[in-house]
Amino acid sequence: MNQNGDDIAAQPDSAQEQSPPLQRTYTLVLMGGADWAAVRAAGVSKFRTQAENWTVFVLDGWTRDGLATTLARRDTAVRAERAGATVLSGDFQDLQAHIAGANEAASHILAVHDAGILSRYRLRMLAAKLRRQFRRARVSTARLPVSRSLGLTADWDDDGNFATKLLGIAGVVAGFSAATWAINQWENIAPPSMTMLLAVLVSAVMFGRWAGIVAACLGAIVLNLVFIWPLWVFEISDARSLMTLFIFLGVGGLMSFIVGRSSDRAIAARDRQVTASLLFGAARRMAEANSEADVARALGDEFGQELGFRLTVITGANDPDRVERQLKEQGIEFMPSDLQAAAFACHTSEPTGVGTSFSDYVLNYYEPIEAGPENALLVVSGAEETTLRQSGFRVLMESLSDLIGLTLSRIQAREALHSVRLQSEAEQSRSAVLAAMSHDFRTPLSTILGTASSLQQFRATYSEETVDELLGNIVSGAERLDKFVRKILDQTRLQAKPEIDEADFVDMTDVVDTACETLNQKLMNYRVEVLAPDVVPLIRGDAALLEHLIQNLLENAMKYSKPKSAITIQFEATGKVLSVSIADQGIGLTREQCTAIFDPFYQVHAGEVRSDGIGLGLSICTEIARLHNGTLRAQSDGLGHGTTFTIDLPIENVVEIDGAGDHAQTA
Template sequence: MTNNGDDKRPSPEALLKLAQAEEQEEGRGKLKIFLGYAPGVGKTFAMLEEAWQRKLDERDVVAAYVESHGRFETDSLLAGLEITPKKQIEYMGVTLPEMDLDAVLARKPQIALVDELAHTNAPGLRHEKRWQDVEEILSAGIDVYTTVNIQHFESLNDTVAQITGVKVRETVPDRLLDVAAEIKLVDLPPDDLLQRLHEGKVYIPQQAAVAMKKFFKPGNLIALRELSMRKAAARVDEQMRAYMETRSIAGPWPAAEQLLVCVSGSPYSEKLIRTTRRLADDMKAHWHTVYIETPGGSRHLRENRERVWRDMRLAETLGAHVATVTATSVPHAVIDYAVKHNITKIVVGKPTKPRWQEFLRQPLVDQLIRLSGQIDVYVVSLETVEKKPEPARARPKHEAPWPEYLKSVALVAAATVVCELVFRFLTPTNLVMIYLLAVVLAATRLGRKAATLTAFLSVLAFDFFFVPPRFTFAVADTEYFLTFIALFTVGVVISTLVSQSRERAETIRGREVQTASLYYLSRDLAAAPDVKGILDAIVRNIGESLEAKVAVLLPEGDRLETKAASADVSLHAKELAVADWAFRNRQPAGRGTETLVSADLLYLPLQTPPNVLGILGVQLKDEAGYKSPEIRRLLSAFASQATLAIERVQLVKQAEQAQLLQAREGLERALLNSISHDLRTPLVSITGSLGTLRDKAYKLTPESRRELLDTAWEEAERLNRFVGNLLDMTRLEAGALKLKREPCDVQDLAGCALAALDQRIGTRKVDVLLPDDLPLVRMDMVLMTQVLVNLLDNALKYSPPERNIEMSARVENGTLSLEVADHGPGVPEADLKRIFDKFYRIPVPEGAGGTGLGLAICKGIVEAHHGKIRAENRTGGGLRVIVSLPVK
């Protein structure tokens, strides 16, 4: 390290992290947690004391929810603070007081006091848990003071259970501890706490009295106290590290560790996950949780699907990166994942299977250790976990397949009958083949258990009916025992193989269906030209592949609107409110989530990293679907596909708008140039002429006076024409042009145009060729007169005065063609189309020219009539402009 001045600077990553943290803090309220180790240590009291301090500092403090439990000290501190009235929720005949979240948000104080962070809300409230309420308050920019006991933190949940023997159901994600701006440890020596308990100063809810008694043992309290102190200390340590890191204080920073833990759906997974989280916390490491799905293990998956899903969600709430990998070999897949994600440590549980099983199959731990190479493998003890993985839950899923068993009995009976028929012609050992046939049939049709039963029954039946002596279970020839064993073993093996391959096929089919539905969606999305097409594709595809009702909501102004929905879905105000919540908080809400669960639909945000584009609402056919990991995964795949598609269209639109804007800028520049030129030039002549007349009238001859006046007059008229054109163009472009279509007489139209140009035509000859039988044509007479006037005006301007101009009309094939033709120089072929562009001007020697708007106006008007306008050079010189209008 020669350049010691530089390498002590904080790394860019460290500064970025700090900047992000500060950015996140901006606009969000700060969370202060008053952490205790047991009820009664005085958390609420400490919180209120602090609140008073803030109040005396002139901060706006409101007690959003504080429960005094009738304690005198607490009550006296609470008096004098503003208290948000509690919401009374009727639930099963009981009135439960709850925090009125909306009232707090509406009141918007600087600091809100919310007691008991781990509280579970009464059903019917927006969130399931109070900590979710707190998060919403924080994101509204309100600081929150809250109280919580250490045992409520997710990652300590099982440790506390081990210490106290009391399983705490109300948990709070550790994340909250991480995001808390400040943690205040409220401490009281256990002896004092027990003293208080005896004096009846600790509030204990009645229903928990027994559990609490177990809880308040000196040993427990000491352990819990240590736990809370460690947690708070870890937090202090972390803050110090952050401080040192950003202030360039060198220290022994460990390289960024990455931990990996696998879940398998075993009852130990939860413990493994929590342990890994604690390890990761201690090491300041990122951690991953991965589930390896093996085709052969699909049976396994089906049994444990719910548990895997729950474990994955737990890992997610604890802050893990979560992934599912499909592979044939678990250890290889784990190592692959580890290498790909720079994992430094893999956490595995100690094997729990009996030792003899290891001869058949090497334990995962051993395989991992052998494959791990550079990666450390941590082996965690699992023995302490009670070995009763929710048997009550597992059983109902596997009801005994009685009909299948009956069928296997029938199969064996049938086989026996067949054997009886052919008994005379075959040796008994060959009859075994018939029973094997029955076993194979059972394996393919009835599943593994029934097939095993069939094998077993077959052995019995074979023994009883056909092995001499017949009709007894006695066996004369001991050789038959080999036959029995072979029959049974082959039966079991076949049934296992067949059922495995069947299950594998089922998994593959399931995957294929998912892949196909994703494929169809992406195909339809790619084909959809606009947002509407995309939304329809989303609704149709998701609706069909999940048999669900679907709605897509996009923001319109500051609220969400249903942009597309399945036929029988209409979202009421309440549903919209749930969708809105999901949109604002960028989290799933509604059915099957933990927020606003009473909604009819599940609402998933369609989000890209920087913003939320909309909401996907789904109502599945059956309730189980909401919890199914496959469906949730498929839904999130659908959602991200939809998001990408919508984003794509929006980006295209933005690009188009940018292009349009650019084109518009170019036009505006041209317009400004044109305006400054075309407005100023006549004004110069007018003011010049008038100025001369005013100042030197006496010196002028009558002729020159006349000439000046004529100039001023003509220029004023030109100016007026230009302003008129500008106004017309503006109206056309602003879309303010409303056609007043009425049946019009074409002859009258021609007459009006000629009359309007009466003075300009003067002595020039205009040939009008109109057939007598022209029908009335629906058009806006005024605007079409304007078209003819502009065309005639151009013809007058650009053709020599001695040559005549022709105007004609005819109706052919339901189209009215109006033509104005001159004998001027025409237009270069390449420019024939461009002459209808704005500010295009034919270079004419005399310079005067027009505004460059006349033909553009014509085009606008004609197109508003759904007609066409084009120009062509005449043979023999001159230009012909043809306007075609539909007659009907």
């Protein structure tokens, strides 16, 4: 044992001196609720090695710790495990079994506890017991600063108000003494010893347990001076007076201790309630978050005003340049050492910054987000240094970082799933497009190839009429291919255009009249009716594209309607929208088809009606409506009840013209 009685080392005998050096084992026995930074510093000082070579043994049952101390010790154990140490827990028998399992002569044991009179006594008891049982092991002790919670403590805080608290205690004792003296002058009914104990209790509740002990000492002096004969003289005349004084001090100290423990538990419970409330609010907001921006807003809303500091998530923290850029974008003050602290936090998965064992000279606090994206950090800025150094703050930040990490992982997984779904849908659409294109190409090509081959081989045997008919089939197939290619080009060109090249005021009644004249030969087989109000507002757009849109809708109406049936074109201006509807009495659509028909290459086949198109007409109409900031929709009462297509076009600058009233046009 050394001079201080703290360390004892085994003295090897001559046989052992000749043996090869033994592999040392390092066991750190954690008794109190000391902070991990202080524990690490003591371990490095005693062991002369890093934490990854240690075994941290959390000793339970040796002392009756409060809940706050237990939580602080658990927090220290978690951080020790994150630092690479092996963490074990158990009672003294488990500790004995662990040490006995290693080579005793190569064991170095360090027992640590919070600072304090009782802590020193418990620490010495444990060290003495270990030294008696493991004589050849090296046993060391260290007393560390007590960890602090987010709230106040029931202990006497060294906050610069020492004199004020002493005056307050003296005032409480003097007040109860004066009240007791006055009451007993009137009638001797107030026991002085009981009123002094009440003063001790009030002082402990108001100023902490150590204040209660000070009040007990002052109360004993006042009791002897004022209420025990001879008065105004501090004198202990007999053994009874001495015993009374000791009992008073003992009862006063016990009351202070009980009040202090109750206050500690109340403060710890309040801290847990606040922490749980904050985490619950954050969890609720995180569950609603759909992006990293939502996460940032949730952190600001839930914690900005509650805690008085700012929380920010940064990614790619292993790259100092990227960290610097993100901190500047967020308006967070930092020093060059902050960039190193952020990179070190990513590398070690341990928090860095103020209040930690690493990088204590930086401006901000950096908490790794292990459950989320790689190299992500939770940055705490604008917090008071006293807050950053509290162990309860670290527990809160660790829980919050895990919550943020899980949320970010969920967002990334959902985005990845959405991307995969889009790729799958795009692949399916591509396959459908290729299948439709190959079918529509193959049909006219087969006609052209078959007819041309027949003419090439048997032209001499065909009559002139047959040859003309076959050549007509070739021309018809080529025209169909040309129409197919032109529609594909139109679709591609319209999808690539963000807006109309040159917009001008357009009268939609003129557009409809022109489209009807173009299709006059086909429309002669149908009853076409155009209904327009007296005033039709002009719109801004491309007249040629709008005419193409109306032609496609009219051709679609004729394609799926029987000859001699009615096709009605109607105008309606409502507010800032001009609606043009084309209604037919054709085969009608189901509710699902009213949406699907606008997809490229979608075609409707029903009954005797067979489409010879390629399914791009309505898709092109949709793109034209989009270029005019409008919409195209389909309505139908069901199969067999016809279909109405409505184009809604915005009226940006209303220019009204006089119409000819409601009129009917029949082609």
